[in-house]
Amino acid sequence: MAKEKKLVEAITSMDVDFAQWYTDVVKKAELTDYSSVKGCMVIKPAGFAIWENIQAELDRRFKETGVENVYMPMFIPESLLQKEKDHVEGFAPEVAWVTHGGLEPLQERMCVRPTSETLFCDFYAKDVQSYRDLPKNYNQWCSVVRWEKTTRPFLRSREFLWQEGHTAHATEEEAEERTQLMLNVYADFCEEVLAIPVVRGQKTDKEKFAGAKSTFTIEAMMHDGKALQSGTSHNFGDGFARAFNIQYLDRDNKLKFIHQTSWGLSTRVIGALIMVHGDDSGLVLPPRIAPVQAVIVPVQQNKEGVLGKAFELKERLSGFKVKVDDTDKSPGWKFSESEMRGIPVRIEIGPRDIAQNQAVLVRRDTHEKITVSLDGIEEQLRGLLDTIQSDMFARAKGHMESHTYAALNMEELKDTADHKPGFIKAMWCGSQECEEKLKEDVGITSRCMPFVQEHLSDTCVCCGRPAAKMVYWGKAY
Amino acid sequence: MAKEKKLVEAITSMDVDFAQWYTDVVKKAELTDYSSVKGCMVIKPAGFAIWENIQAELDRRFKETGVENVYMPMFIPESLLQKEKDHVEGFAPEVAWVTHGGLEPLQERMCVRPTSETLFCDFYAKDVQSYRDLPKNYNQWCSVVRWEKTTRPFLRSREFLWQEGHTAHATEEEAEERTQLMLNVYADFCEEVLAIPVVRGQKTDKEKFAGAKSTFTIEAMMHDGKALQSGTSHNFGDGFARAFNIQYLDRDNKLKFIHQTSWGLSTRVIGALIMVHGDDSGLVLPPRIAPVQAVIVPVQQNKEGVLGKAFELKERLSGFKVKVDDTDKSPGWKFSESEMRGIPVRIEIGPRDIAQNQAVLVRRDTHEKITVSLDGIEEQLRGLLDTIQSDMFARAKGHMESHTYAALNMEELKDTADHKPGFIKAMWCGSQECEEKLKEDVGITSRCMPFVQEHLSDTCVCCGRPAAKMVYWGKAY
Numbered sequence: 021m022a023k024e025k026k027l028v029e030a031i032t033s034m035d036v037d038f039a040q041w042y043t044d045v046v047k048k049a050e051l052t053d054y055s056s057v058k059g060c061m062v063i064k065p066a067g068f069a070i071w072e073n074i075q076a077e078l079d080r081r082f083k084e085t086g087v088e089n090v091y092m093p094m095f096i097p098e099s100l101l102q103k104e105k106d107h108v109e110g111f112a113p114e115v116a117w118v119t120h121g122g123l124e125p126l127q128e129r130m131c132v133r134p135t136s137e138t139l140f141c142d143f144y145a146k147d148v149q150s151y152r153d154l155p156k157n158y159n160q161w162c163s164v165v166r167w168e169k170t171t172r173p174f175l176r177s178r179e180f181l182w183q184e185g186h187t188a189h190a191t192e193e194e195a196e197e198r199t200q201l202m203l204n205v206y207a208d209f210c211e212e213v214l215a216i217p218v219v220r221g222q223k224t225d226k227e228k229f230a231g232a233k234s235t236f237t238i239e240a241m242m243h244d245g246k247a248l249q250s251g252t253s254h255n256f257g258d259g260f261a262r263a264f265n266i267q268y269l270d271r272d273n274k275l276k277f278i279h280q281t282s283w284g285l286s287t288r289v290i291g292a293l294i295m296v297h298g299d300d301s302g303l304v305l306p307p308r309i310a311p312v313q314a315v316i317v318p319v320q321q322n323k324e325g326v327l328g329k330a331f332e333l334k335e336r337l338s339g340f341k342v343k344v345d346d347t348d349k350s351p352g353w354k355f356s357e358s359e360m361r362g363i364p365v366r367i368e369i370g371p372r373d374i375a376q377n378q379a380v381l382v383r384r385d386t387h388e389k390i391t392v393s394l395d396g397i398e399e400q401l402r403g404l405l406d407t408i409q410s411d412m413f414a415r416a417k418g419h420m421e422s423h424t425y426a427a428l429n430m431e432e433l434k435d436t437a438d439h440k441p442g443f444i445k446a447m448w449c450g451s452q453e454c455e456e457k458l459k460e461d462v463g464i465t466s467r468c469m470p471f472v473q474e475h476l477s478d479t480c481v482c483c484g485r486p487a488a489k490m491v492y493w494g495k496a497y
Numbered sequence: 498m499a500k501e502k503k504l505v506e507a508i509t510s511m512d513v514d515f516a517q518w519y520t521d522v523v524k525k526a527e528l529t530d531y532s533s534v535k536g537c538m539v540i541k542p543a544g545f546a547i548w549e550n551i552q553a554e555l556d557r558r559f560k561e562t563g564v565e566n567v568y569m570p571m572f573i574p575e576s577l578l579q580k581e582k583d584h585v586e587g588f589a590p591e592v593a594w595v596t597h598g599g600l601e602p603l604q605e606r607m608c609v610r611p612t613s614e615t616l617f618c619d620f621y622a623k624d625v626q627s628y629r630d631l632p633k634n635y636n637q638w639c640s641v642v643r644w645e646k647t648t649r650p651f652l653r654s655r656e657f658l659w660q661e662g663h664t665a666h667a668t669e670e671e672a673e674e675r676t677q678l679m680l681n682v683y684a685d686f687c688e689e690v691l692a693i694p695v696v697r698g699q700k701t702d703k704e705k706f707a708g709a710k711s712t713f714t715i716e717a718m719m720h721d722g723k724a725l726q727s728g729t730s731h732n733f734g735d736g737f738a739r740a741f742n743i744q745y746l747d748r749d750n751k752l753k754f755i756h757q758t759s760w761g762l763s764t765r766v767i768g769a770l771i772m773v774h775g776d777d778s779g780l781v782l783p784p785r786i787a788p789v790q791a792v793i794v795p796v797q798q799n800k801e802g803v804l805g806k807a808f809e810l811k812e813r814l815s816g817f818k819v820k821v822d823d824t825d826k827s828p829g830w831k832f833s834e835s836e837m838r839g840i841p842v843r844i845e846i847g848p849r850d851i852a853q854n855q856a857v858l859v860r861r862d863t864h865e866k867i868t869v870s871l872d873g874i875e876e877q878l879r880g881l882l883d884t885i886q887s888d889m890f891a892r893a894k895g896h897m898e899s900h901t902y903a904a905l906n907m908e909e910l911k912d913t914a915d916h917k918p919g920f921i922k923a924m925w926c927g928s929q930e931c932e933e934k935l936k937e938d939v940g941i942t943s944r945c946m947p948f949v950q951e952h953l954s955d956t957c958v959c960c961g962r963p964a965a966k967m968v969y970w971g972k973a974y
Contacts, residue, residue, distance in 0.1 A: 056577055056619050060570035068566050089545050093537035093656055100533055117597040121644040122590050142533050163571060167598040179570055
């Protein structure tokens with residue numbers, strides 16, 4: 021047991037130090053590693069396999085809505101970045117600049133894309149001529165660079181992987197529809213696949229994307245009660261089209277500006293996966309996103325027939341993502357390791373099980389052990405994986421709901437913010453002034469104005485003027 | 498017919514100007530477009546869909562050999578790039594340098610990766626401790642940057658997409674085995690999926706990768722007789738391991754250097770696809786890589802029942818990648834467009850066909866028309882796609898074979914190089930001197946020393962000294 025203990029002890033308890041627990045899990049589950057490039061991470065096989073599953077599932081959902089994938093250059097000439105005023109102000113301070121190509125200085129420096137609105141605009145300006153060329157529903161999977169000062173694996177790093185969709189439409193209505201459609205694709209994906217419940221809503225003007233008319237967001241609650249913005253969808257109206265002069269000839273023979281959207285989801289959601297579902301034994305992955313859904317651990321694997329039976333079982337379970345751990349580590353070590361990596365189900369099988377034509381299924385999420393007959397094990401496993409998936413979602417939803425509080429006045433708001441980690445629902449007048457006051461005095465920011473509004477009172481929690489919106493407030497990653 | 502003619506006429510004939518034909522096809526088939534970033538391309542949906550299919554098929558083949566995907570940072574600090582002498586000499590002159598992060602100059606400048614050997618070495622130096630940590634069979638899909646002076650879509654651009662595999666092994670033998678294994682994965686993929694026959698062989702020392710002990714290559718012949726290096730696999734021996742001090746503790750308790758390989762295949766192969774199979778009507782895609790395998794073109798689509806039947810047919814052919822072209826363009830325009838895009842089969846269906854319970858299948862590769870009964874159309878289409886795939890490979894192989902010549906002396910060599918586009922087989926003494934002479938005097942370079950050697954004569958075609966190897970020579974992209 022010494023070895024097993026060592027593996028487990030290496031993790032800080034989440035109640036003792038949540039930030040350290042996070043760092044420990046990322047490291048021990050072998051998701052990422054630090055690199056010699058400051059602020060950038062190496063994504064290791066166990067981490068990248070999760071991202072591959074996210075990509076496959078999201079990409080399929082995108083394509084069902086008519087999205088096509090493309091690839092734009094990774095560089096943006098400085099003059100191009102500067103064409104939209106709000107946009108350049110938002111991003112210029114945090115980009116990486118390329119100044120030399122080979123041995124020679126560039127005539128114009130270029131930044132590595134922090135996001136690609138300007139490149140897509142540049143492309144649409146040439147490629148869109150007529151109403152027949154619309155809509156363009158383009159997306160790309162790539163990495164982007166933002167020169168952050170403080171970084172944490174998945175949550176904030178100087179380079180990260182994401183997808184960015186950029187669409188062009190003939191009308192305002194169509195752009196608004198696409199903006200909301202993609203937000204719902206993200207929300208459904210998070211809830212159905214990642215088992216992460218989210219609040220869907222609109223960002224306030226203060227929190228919206230640089231250059232956007234409106235930004236929609238999905239906000240998830242981590243185990244420590246903090247919010248993580250997990251995906252955003254922006255409606256640009258015709259702002260970028262005017263800055264880049266992107267016009268099309270409409271059916272009525274008039275030149276009109278296009279309307280645009282963009283939407284992105286990044287490797288950040290892996291951070292959410294960890295912080296929503298993880299526990300003191302490590303990562304806990306929902307079955308629908310887990311690269312390995314079940315690990316078969318042979319017990320007394322040196323006894324005749326045990327390893328053979330384990331691989332026979334793997335064959336029978338070929339409809340699932342199953343691995344046999346036949347390394348020469350002890351079963352206890354293997355148990356701890358599979359828990360650390362968050363594999364949803366462990367299947368233990370030893371000589372006594374074989375004699376009784378059975379195996380033991382162990383749930384990662386509850387540690388519950390279930391002895392099942394080998395005869396019906398496919399169906400048992402299928403049912404168990406479904407149960408784990410829905411239980412994990414229900415548990416996370418319960419956590420979010422029980423950590424969401426309403427505040428009717430500043431006293432309640434401060435008290436909640438100071439003592440109860442979670443979301444705070446409160447009425448807001450709509451002024452940036454109150455938002456800033458709440459940030460400074462209470463340390464919370466507006467997460468979103470949820471689509472599902474509640475009427476808590478008539479007045480702004482901060483200034484007492486008439487309320488315009490009910491807002492979710494919180495501390496955020 | 499005016500419109501159709503216009504579309505077709507816009508393409509230069511390949512016999513008139515092959516380079517212009519290539520540029521025309523890339524543009525008219527909407528594979529790429531130029532961007533405001535000099536030397537970088539925009540890959541449009543039709544081009545990117547081909548790359549996605551290449552990725553999916555290759556990735557599956559990689560994983561079958563135990564490869565795992567990871568992601569390394571896109572930046573390389575200058576000091577890291579400089580650790581392996583040959584490598585830095587090969588790449589430093591053509592990298593893009595990042596000198597500023599946000600508003601501040603970097604303490605050490607970094608290049609955007611031209612290839613990632615140094616990053617993987619840096620990672621392995623930390624991550625590999627014991628023989629238990631080996632092998633590492635890692636791969637990443639990403640883009641790389643090389644500051645080329647002259648660029649052409651897919652063939653040579655300042656940024657391109659590729660995969661780069663980087664493996665670490667305990668022994669020299671295992672590294673050599675992996676190097677050859679991956680070359681064969683590339684070769685089989687090209688032949689079986691892209692229908693592109695390749696010559697498999699080893700590069701001469703002059704042509705090998707910067708830092709490699711040996712480089713293996715697959716060389717394909719384009720329609721104009723020029724060679725295109727389509728994938729390479731490198732054995733580094735322990736050279737990088739010594740430069741980066743990557744050692745592991747072996748079973749015998751001794752510290753030993755690891756042995757490494759790397760192997761890459763890029764969007765360049767899309768250039769090969771175009772130049773091997775294309776014709777004067779545009780692109781011709783092999784069915785196994787085509788994003789759309791068959792397009793249904795309704796004839797007289799305004800007549801009652803025609804469009805309905807077309808979509809009904811699409812449903813029945815759901816086992817294939819099929820689209821209905823129901824735009825308001827004329828059938829002739831649709832025919833030309835589907836040919837330009839290289840869709841393997843066109844299915845024409847009009848009122849007369851419907852009355853006779855039939856449709857017309859038109860092969861893209863031969864323009865042959867086949868009238869088939871709707872009853873057995875799935876099987877007919879399946880058979881036809883298989884036939885097209887194997888015919889395309891056979892045709893390309895025939896072309897390569899009939900354009901491969903043997904030369905026994907300099908006179909024959911010069912005469913062939915001057916008048917017969919293609920590969921030239923000739924004996925070689927092994928000296929770099931002769932290689933350079935052939936490049937300067939005849940304008941050809943060594944493509945590879947093929948694995949399948951032939952004994953053409955005892956002496957070097959250039960200097961008359963004893964021959965060491967039979968080499969494929971040619972002009973290359």
